[in-house]
Amino acid sequence: MSLAPGWHPVALSGSIDPGTSAGTHLDGREYVVWRDNSGAAHVWEDRCPHRGMKLSFGFVRGDHIACLYHGWQYDTAGRCRYIPAHPDLEVPATITVPVFATAEACGMIWTTKDAEADRAAPPSGSGDTVPVASLQAACRTETLIDAVRAAPAQPFVADAAGFDLAPVAETLWRLTVGGDTLLLGVQRLGEARSALHVAIEGSEAVYAGAGQAHWFAWFRALRHRLGAVTDAGARSAAAMAEAV
Incomplete structure (x- = not known):
């Protein structure tokens, strides 16, 4: 399965602290999302070239990420710079990890495999x-959006009426409820698994604390709704299999 063209959200910016990493999937392939100690975000293939260990199991040291298995360290360009078993070795430049263009926008970390010449700007x-x-949910991205559309929502800032859900890009939607706006990043994990990243479009002065709690309550209800939808889908698939 190859990564579709365009930019894809892989995490909320606030969920990856400097010096940490996390594993994720895009279209069935494994990726590591990590921040070096300066705060710059990186998205790579989640595999050490040495023995195939997931780099997301490893650790960040300054501007290097190190494999948990044998400690091989890679710089921010994906090139191996240090092998603990051979500390004086000048590591061959051919030992590299595939790295992907990375950007931060809309409160999320994004990546793409598009060539630089063909690369559009990330959603803003x-x-x-x-x-x-x-x-994360066991459903397609279309089911995620349908669940959002059907989820009752009350505004935190009630200076207007209305409910509107509209695409900004293929992988980003904007939900407007009263005076509030949510940005919804949609990530295709695999054939029938998806992720949804939710951020409020607004200032911390207005939303930090009580506003986050308000929309997290809505998020919990949405997660419950998605669980019911995906459970029903699984039961339906099982019933069809039995009928055959």
């Missing part, structure tokens, strides 16, 4: 963002 919002949460 109108200003500051405040994180809510991320979830």
Whole structure:
């Protein structure tokens, strides 16, 4: 399965602290999302070239990420710079990890495999963002959006009426409820697994604390709804298999 063109969200910016890493999937392939100690985000193939260990199991040291298995260290360009078993070795330049273009926008970390010459700008919002949460569900991305569309929502800032859900890009949606706006990053994990990353489009002065709690309550209800949807889908698939 190859990564579709365009930019894909892989995490909320606030969920990856400097000096940490996390594993994820895009279209069935494994990726590591990590920040060096200066705060720069990176998205790579989640595999050490030495023995195939996931780099997301490893650790960050300054601007290097190290494999847990034998400690091989890679710089921010993906090139191996240090092998503990051979500390004086000048590591061959051919030992590298595939790295992917990375950007931060809309309160999320994004990646793409598009060549630089063909690369469009990542999706953009109108200003500051405040994180809510991320979830994974055993369903397609279309089911995620349908669940959002059907989820009752009350605004935190009630200076207007209405409910509107509209695409900004193929992998980013904007949900407007009253005076609030949520940015929804949609990540295709695999054939029938998806992730949703939710951030409030607004300032911390307005939303930090009580505003986050308000929208996290909505998020919990959405997660419950998605669980019911995917459970029903699994039961339906099982019933069809029995009928055959």
